[in-house]
Structure formats: C-alpha cells, structure tokens
Amino acid sequence: MIKQINAVLAIAQRDFMELLRDPARLVSSLIFPLIFIVVLGGSLQASFGDADFNLLTFTFTGVLAQTLFQSSAQGVISVIADREKDFSQEIFVTPISRYSIILGKALGETLVALPQGLALVLLGFILGVGMTLTRAIALFPVALVACMLGAAFGVLVLSNLKSQRSANQVFPFVLLPQFFLAGVFNPINDLPPALAFFSTLAPMRYAVDLMRATYYSGREEYSRVVLANPATNLLIVGVMFLVFLVVGTALFVRKERNR
Amino acid sequence: MPTSGSVRIGGFDVKSQSDRVRSQIGIVFQQPSLDLGLTAEENVRFHAILYGLYPWRPTYRTMPSAYRARFKELSEVLGLKAEMFKPVKRFSGGMKRKLEIVRSLMHEPKVLFLDEPTAGLDADSRRSLWDYLKLIRTKTGATVFLTTHYLEEAEEADTICIIDGGRIVSFGTPADIKRDLVDEYVVVTPADPAALRRELAALGVAYTEEGAFRLELNGSNVHSMLKSIDTPLLTVKTHMPSLEDAYIAVLKRSDQAD
Numbered sequence: 014m015i016k017q018i019n020a021v022l023a024i025a026q027r028d029f030m031e032l033l034r035d036p037a038r039l040v041s042s043l044i045f046p047l048i049f050i051v052v053l054g055g056s057l058q059a060s061f062g063d064a065d066f067n068l069l070t071f072t073f074t075g076v077l078a079q080t081l082f083q084s085s086a087q088g089v090i091s092v093i094a095d096r097e098k099d100f101s102q103e104i105f106v107t108p109i110s111r112y113s114i115i116l117g118k119a120l121g122e123t124l125v126a127l128p129q130g131l132a133l134v135l136l137g138f139i140l141g142v143g144m145t146l147t148r149a150i151a152l153f154p155v156a157l158v159a160c161m162l163g164a165a166f167g168v169l170v171l172s173n174l175k176s177q178r179s180a181n182q183v184f185p186f187v188l189l190p191q192f193f194l195a196g197v198f199n200p201i202n203d204l205p206p207a208l209a210f211f212s213t214l215a216p217m218r219y220a221v222d223l224m225r226a227t228y229y230s231g232r233e234e235y236s237r238v239v240l241a242n243p244a245t246n247l248l249i250v251g252v253m254f255l256v257f258l259v260v261g262t263a264l265f266v267r268k269e270r271n272r
Numbered sequence: 273m274p275t276s277g278s279v280r281i282g283g284f285d286v287k288s289q290s291d292r293v294r295s296q297i298g299i300v301f302q303q304p305s306l307d308l309g310l311t312a313e314e315n316v317r318f319h320a321i322l323y324g325l326y327p328w329r330p331t332y333r334t335m336p337s338a339y340r341a342r343f344k345e346l347s348e349v350l351g352l353k354a355e356m357f358k359p360v361k362r363f364s365g366g367m368k369r370k371l372e373i374v375r376s377l378m379h380e381p382k383v384l385f386l387d388e389p390t391a392g393l394d395a396d397s398r399r400s401l402w403d404y405l406k407l408i409r410t411k412t413g414a415t416v417f418l419t420t421h422y423l424e425e426a427e428e429a430d431t432i433c434i435i436d437g438g439r440i441v442s443f444g445t446p447a448d449i450k451r452d453l454v455d456e457y458v459v460v461t462p463a464d465p466a467a468l469r470r471e472l473a474a475l476g477v478a479y480t481e482e483g484a485f486r487l488e489l490n491g492s493n494v495h496s497m498l499k500s501i502d503t504p505l506l507t508v509k510t511h512m513p514s515l516e517d518a519y520i521a522v523l524k525r526s527d528q529a530d
C-alpha cells in the first residue's frame with residue numbers, strides 16, 4: 014500500500030516537474046481563458062448585462078471552473094502521448110498497480126491545473142469581478158474538486174482513445190458542447206427541455222455551479238446565478254468522479270493488456 | 273502471455289504472478305523509454321520509486337542514503353557521473369542506453385532483458401556497452417537475455433536460441449550451434465593431385481574436388497588432418513564457420529522444411 018502511494022506521488026511529481034521546466038506552458042494555457050473572460054465576458058456585459066447581474070463576473074467564475082476542469086482532463090490524456098513516446102512502456106513494466114498509475118496521473122494533472130487557476134484568481138483582483146482574499150481562499154477546495162472531476166473525466170475519455178491524433182479529434186467534441194451546456198458564459202436557467210436534459214449530463218456543469226455557489230455566496234445574485242444546492246452538486250460530483258475513475262481505469266487497463 | 277504451456281521467470285509464473293515477475297526482471301526496450309524532460313537522475317529515481325525500492329521524496333538530496341549510494345555505484349560502473357544531473361534530451365544515443373541500463377539495474381533484477389541494445393549505436397559506444405554488460409554479468413550475477421541482429425555480439429553468449437518464423441530452429445552454446453549446422457573444412461591445393469587422391473583414399477578422408485580439394489574435418493582438428501598428409505601442399509585454407517554462417521544455414525534449412 015505504501016509502495017502504491019509512493020508510486021502515485023512519483024508519477025504526480027513527474028507531471029508537475031514538466032510544468033515547472035516549461036513555464037511558457039503556464040502562460041500559453043492562460044491565453045484562452047483570458048480571451049473568454051476579457052473579450053467575451055466584457056462584451057456580454059456591455060451588451061446584455063446590467064448593474065444587478067454582472068456578466069463579466071458570471072463569465073469569470075464559469076471560465077475559472079472550466080479551465081481547471083479542462084486542463085486536468087487534457088493533462089490525463091497525456092498518458093497517450095507518453096505511450097507514443099515509448100515512455101509508458103517503462104511505467105507499465107513496473108510492478109505497480111494500473112490504478113495507481115492513473116491516480117498518480119490524475120493527481121499530477123490537478124497540480125498542473127491549480128497554478129492556472131491561481132493565476133486567474135490573481136487576475137480576478139484587477140478585473141473588477143469583486144474578488145476578495147476571503148473569496149480567493151474559499152475557492153481553493155472547489156478548485157480542487159473541479160480538477161479532480163476533470164481528471165476523472167479525462168480518464169474515461171482516455172480509455173476510449175487509440176492515439177494522440179484521435180485524442181485531438183475527440184477532445185473538442187466532448188468538451189466544446191459542455192462549455193454551453195454547463196453555462197460557462199451563458200446563463201442556463203431557462204433551457205428548452207432537450208437541452209436542459211443534456212445539460213444535466215455535462216460533468217462540467219457541476220464544477221461550474223459549485224464554483225459559482227462559492228463565489229456568489231452571500232451575494233444577492235446568488236439565487237439567479239446558482240442552479241442547485243452545493244450539497245446536491247457535491248454528491249453528483251462524487252458519484253461521477255468514482256464512476257469515471259473506476260470505469261475509465263478498468264477499460265484502460267483492459268485495453269493496455271490487449272496491446 | 274503464453275498461448276500454450278507456461279512461462280516462468282525467476283521461479284514465478286508470468287501469468288498468475290505477473291507482479292512478482294516484474295520485480296525480478298529489468299527491461300531495456302529497443303526504443304529508448306526515457307522521459308526526455310527529466311534529468312537522468314530523475315528518470316532513475318522515478319523508476320526506483322515505482323519499483324517500491326525507496327519511499328518517495330521530492331529531491332535527490334532528500335532521498336534515502338541507500339538510494340544515493342546505489343545510484344552512485346551504478347553510475348560509476350557505467351561511466352556516467354556529472355551527466356546524471358543533466359536533462360536526458362542532451363544525451364547521445366550511447367549515453368541514453370547506458371542510462372537505461374543503470375535504471376534497469378536499480379532493483380537488482382535476476383534477469384535483464386535487452387531488446388537490441390546496440391541497434392543504432394556507433395562502433396565505439398557499442399564496444400563500451402558490451403564491456404559494461406560483461407562487467408555487470410560477472411558483478412551482479414544477473415542473467416542477460418538479449419535479442420540482436422549483430423551475430424558477432426552473440427558469439428560470447430553462454431546460450432543462443434535462433435528463432436525463425438516464431439519457431440525455435442536452433443538452441444545451444446555458440447560452439448554447438450556452429451558444429452551442428454556448418455561444416456568445418458580445409459581447402460588445399462596439392463602439388464600432385466593424383467598423389468593426394470591416393471593418399472586421401474588410403475586415409476579414408478571425405479573430400480570433394482572442385483579445382484582445389486575440400487577436405488571435411490568431421491570433428492577432427494585441422495592440425496592433425498594436415499599432419500597426416502604427406503603429399504606437398506601449395507595452399508591451405510581453413511574454413512571455421514562464424515555464427516553468422518550458422519545462422520544463415522539454420523534459416524536455409526528451416527525454409528526448406530516449410
């Protein structure tokens with residue numbers, strides 16, 4: 014058991030070291046979130062927002078959750094890249110449980126995503142979205158949840174992929190719809206029944222909603238922005254996390270064995 | 273996984289005790305499987321922790337002293353020192369191989385598998401790699417199991433197995449394989465062919481005549497064969513097969529059997 018934990022930590026550290034060695038990656042990973050927040054959020058606010066319902070803040074919180082979720086999910090997919098670089102051979106011949114390998118990867122990518130979240134939170138102080146130190150601290154556990162859920166989702170996607178190329182093709186398809194179904198930029202309180210149904214299936218929705226529940230806590234917009242009780246969201250996130258991780262890892266292990 | 277029968281490595285069944293087997297073996301793949309973004313030492317440390325040899329610690333300095341001692345010892349054996357703390361992406365092909373061998377020896381495997389370890393290396397690196405492999409074999413007592421296409425490399429093996437089309441076509445010591453498969457013979461040109469013919473017939477030596485005489489040794493040695501001939505010889509050429517000759521003969525024979 015101790016050996017498995019050590020292995021999980023070593024695998025996680027490897028991913029984190031990769032980020033430290035390549036700080037440009039952190040900067041480039043912030044470009045899209047910034048465009049979303051500043052350009053999209055800013056223009057939405059200017060066109061449709063008002064003093065009561067700030068769309069810039071709404072977009073900021075949505076993008077924060079989305080960035081953490083997506084970064085972790087995409088990071089886990091790097092197992093595929095390792096395989097193409099022949100590095101995973103090295104990992105897979107070690108006498109370590111496949112589950113530990115995946116768990117280490119998920120933890121590592123969470124560590125890679127968190128600095129991105131931190132950078133966005135720091136930007137929050139100058140963007141005029143009402144960021145305070147108390148809020149920033151309160152966001153941390155939610156950020157962790159968003160990363161873990163994203164990583165588990167990544168494992169599930171990964172288990173159905175063959176190559177880096179298929180990953181590049183499939184990823185926009187499984188992520189982009191979630192941007193809108195999760196209401197990252199667009200309020201989704203009133204959706205047509207079909208879209209409302211699909212929205213409940215989008216894992217990102219729960220990360221975004223938890224993020225907003227924390228950020229808007231104690232604000233008067235809370236009831237208009239937050240969709241569900243945080244406890245309910247947390248329960249759903251917990252179930253999704255476990256199902257994604259267990260099913261994803263089982264499928265992945267089976268596929269590796271057949272290779 | 274075996275399609276039939278069972279495979280045991282270090283006494284453990286590969287199917288039912290795969291984790292035990294994995295901890296008994298070291299593997300160096302044909303394609304270098306190093307993380308180029310990490311330093312050489314980090315690659316080794318990563319491996320050692322995954323094999324459960326040492327607890328995880330964030331840096332080399334904080335790793336247990338037993339790890340550092342083993343790491344130093346192996347790096348020195350393979351002649352890598354200061355390089356060990358540099359990123360692997362700056363390593364040459366030969367250095368990467370050596371690093372992989374250091375890594376694979378960290379957990380003291382009983383069997384070290386090498387899949388064409390010298391493929392793509394220059395002559396110099398190839399030779400030094402072999403010297404290290406010999407050293408490791410004598411020092412650690414590990415069995416070195418390797419595949420190669422360079423047959424002269426296999427000359428020094430204890431046992432050779434030739435596989436063709438998925439079937440074992442020859443198995444034994446290099447000398448056995450050569451003896452089994454390729455004839456050893458002497459080609460001589462006599463001053464007086466008629467005299468030699470008479471003499472060979474009297475001695476009972478099998479020979480063929482194609483301009484020169486080809487005398488089959490059939491297990492006897494060259495010296496005694498030549499000594500038994502009194503007819504003056506103008507040229508003598510001995511044919512001792514290399515492993516490569518044996519290999520080609522094996523493949524030819526197995527093709528004919530198909």
